[in-house]
Amino acid sequence: MASGYGLNGGPSRCFAFWQEVLGCYVINAGEGDTGKKKCLPALEDYYECLHHKKEIARMRAMQRAYRKAEASHPRENAPKAEQISSLGLLGKDEESKKTMEAIR
Template sequence: MASGFGLNGGPSRCYNFWQELLGCYVVNSGEGEAGKKKCAPALEDYYECLHHRKEVLRTMKVQAAYRKAEAAHPREVAAQAEQIRSLGLLKS
């Protein structure tokens, strides 16, 4: 959350990452651009916590690999449409 407070009034879920990033900037503030480069991993962690881009990308890759594997090896004993419709409960 932009206010720094979570949904239930406590700290937001990314508050710890923000504190780590601020601490890195404070410690490395006198080094100019070199100090900012040292804080790049902390900044990356904070952005991942906010936006979950790496997690979404990883999920999309896993789903694509699963679809590709399913297409390469279709199930031999797949249920027929009639079996799915009736679920074997009623004879039509």
Template sequence: MASGYGLNGGPSRCFPFWQDLLACYVVNTTAEDDSGKKKCVPALEDYYECLHHKKEAARVRALQVAYRKAQAAHPREDAPKPGSIRNLGLLDAEEDTKNVLG
């Protein structure tokens, strides 16, 4: 949350990442020299990922696409046949009933 507090009143879920980022800036920069900020890029990326989940969402989308491709390439071998659906009484129930009753 923007206030820095979580939903239950404690620190937000990204607060530890924010602390790591600030610690990196304090250690690697001074008031006169900001060149040490480059060392803090991984911590900054971790903090942004915690806030926005963009990398995680991209991975999930890639996995979904791969799963759909795999399903399309290898159709189910145990898929129900039209005859088995008829036996459940979903299609042509009248004919199945006549066959069973004689």
């Protein structure tokens, strides 16, 4: 959360990453731009904790790969279009009549 406090009043979930970033900046403060460059991995981890961009990108890539693999191997026992559209009810008038007569 923006306040630095978590939902239950304790530290936020990314507080440890933020401490790493601050510690890195304190250690490398006098080195100018090279000090900031040394802190990029820690800052990247902190941003990932906040926004989950890399995790979401990996998840979407895995979903695309799964869909591609599923499309390349069609199911062997997949129902045909006629079976899906009719739900198995069309063309079975005789069976329906028999069932209705048995009920009466």
